[in-house]
Amino acid sequence: MQTSHTTASAAATTSLARRIVAASWKPVLFAVLMWLSAAAGEIPIPGTPVPITLQTFVVMLAGLMLPWRQAGAAVATYLAAGAVGLPVFAGGTSTLALVGPSAGFLFGFLPGVVVIALLRGKSDTSSFAAAARTAGRYLLAALVGGVVVVYAFGFVIQSALTGAPLAAVALASMGFVVGDAIKAVVASLAAAGLSKLGR
Template structure:
């Protein structure tokens, strides 16, 4: 079996041995990055797009499946207890309202993208782009699935998927441009 340890960016940057303290620090830093990106709104039509999903999926590509999932779980827990980490605040209501499926969809999405990263998908731009799109699809599946219970399937797709497709393609392209550069910089140092 091939050695996968250097295929995840954080392991390559920080070394093979990841201590509990280092993992905890990375999880906290990652959850803060997601919270910050949730507040960044990119004006697009018909609705603004946040960079929250970009951060979630990028963390999966950089951290791998286990640490990425733990980081997103920490982020969701922070929001559930009321910290204002979500796009419009915090509190348990966010995990039961119309956006609940999207937020909870971050967990399987980051796990999938992290798993792909552990198999080398975080290096070439094409696979980074595809991994980001696959992660977005998982988020849409969970989010629109939950939203369809509230508003029906047609409205869920019309309101909860279609307006965000272009933004997710742009985010995937941005990640595809950034990660190969990060790997090249890392190899120089």
């Protein structure tokens, strides 16, 4: 009796460990991709202290490809890594970026990725028309979560930290909006295509 109980406990522990690994490897992968997208380089925009990186693209992909809890966990892991001092943010920065001009955009990634994941709906690639509708939903989700939500946080917090008027911050950031709209198109097409491959 003791042996069968011990075997059942060991099986339950193994099963739990497998579920934890299965649920956590994708968020960790996307957190690493966010770091790599920041480490790959940045493009400065005149008039604003916030550089262009591929981070919003990775946020969009995470929201389009993961359930909302895993997508949120990926961004939370990335932010936590920077908060404890790892140089994962643009320019190899860490903790200070969370109180600098980019802070609002970084914090906006978390609600943004959750909104994307909740808005994207189910993938349907059974026909060309269904795949086009899926890509359209994905694009809308990426624009709302990855641009509107992230920028709302970014503008408000940057204005509060720098003392610049909100309108001036928004105007200076328009160069980002165009780039992120293009990223949203690419991310939605890529995620729709990858969901078709996964069928």
